Amino acid sequence: MALTAVAAVALAFVLEVVLAEPPASVHPVAWLGRTVAPFDREWAHPKVVGALVALVIPLVAAALVASLVALAGRVDRLLAAAIAGLALFTTTSLRMLLGEARAVVAATDGDLDAARERLESLAGRDASDLSAGEVRSAAVESAAENLADGLVAPLLAFAVGALVSLPVAAGAAAWVKGVNTLDSMLGYRSKPVGTASARLDDAVMWLPARLSAVLVAVAGLDLSALTRASEHADAPPSPNSGWPMATLAAVLGVRLAKPGVYDLPLGEEFPTVAESERGVRVVGVAGALSYALAAGVVAWS
Known part of the structure; x- marks a missing residue:
């Protein structure tokens, strides 16, 4: 099983490098x-509805994916690995994130209005x-935060699930x-129906x-950045997003801030x-390391 799980992680990585994202029309996350x-x-009763939504919808998505991988495994182990890899690929995002962040940063050097407009989607x-400088700060912050949300979290879940089975890994x-x-x-605080989803996400994203x-x-070849970041990681309202953002700010020796919300002064300037x-x-390097780490964990399992 370890080899099929490693193959699944490798396939997800290759697809990330080659394709970046599936077309929106067939992307399971869009569905x-x-x-x-x-x-x-x-x-x-928004909180009751929200709690049911937070519990049921991710579990249904996980059950569907796990069942599909399990059925494929009855036919052929390589088929199961391929489907698990495709499933993992659809839950992760790195190349598109990096491309958008680079585009926003580049635009600030010549067309600030275009940079501002592109930032809104990022x-x-x-x-x-x-x-x-504030636009570049936002782009860098988003890259760091989405590294955790869009890549490390699903890869970590897959690696932990692989300790049980390939279907469990893909489902996780x-x-x-979800x-x-x-x-x-x-x-969002303005949406009571989302309270349970926000709390569950806070718990899931802690590690x-x-x-x-x-x-x-x-x-960034700067392990001491973690110590410097720890002094500011609780500045954002989220209990989690401040960690990768503050660490990246420390690595770069810059200030990152969202006006009126938080400030990460790990340097004097944006x-x-x-x-x-x-x-x-x-x-990008941290993302590649996360794939390598996930592959190493599943190989050990």
Whole structure:
């Protein structure tokens, strides 16, 4: 089973490098989003509905994926590995994240309005009044935060699940992606129906966020960045996102901030274009390390 699990991780990595993302029309996460969308409204008992949604939808997604891999395993082990790899690929995202972050950073050097517009889809914040440095800060922050959400968390879930079986591994990755998707769609203070999703995501992301910080420090060849980051990691409202963001700020020696929300003063100035580009590269190396780590764990299992 270890070899098939390693093959699944390797396939997910190759697909990430070659394809970046499946087309939206056939992306399972897009299907999941369409399933969740009808729940994004007012309810008479929003917290009860939200708790059911948070518990049921990720479990259904996990059960479907695990069942598909298990059925494939009855036919052929390589087929099961291929389907598990495809499933893992759909739960992760790195190349597109890095590409978008690089594009935003590059645009700040010549077309700030274009950079602001592109940032809105990357970081989900109003960028209309942000300076060039603040836009670059947001791009770097987003790359660090999404390393944890979009890559390390599902890879970690897959690796832990592989200690049990390949279907459980694929199902675990799908479950984590379901939890994260619900949080991204519903987990806002203005949406009571998303309270349970937000709390569950906070719990699920506790370890991946801190592991991502370690990977960023290793990728940046600066393990002491973890110590410096620890003094500021609790600045963001999220109990988790501050760890990879503050660690990357420490590696780069820059200030990262979301105006009116949090400030990570690991340097005096917002990142320059060159510093931001280095930050994106560090996240890319950390992402590659996370694949290697997942492969090593499943090989050991």
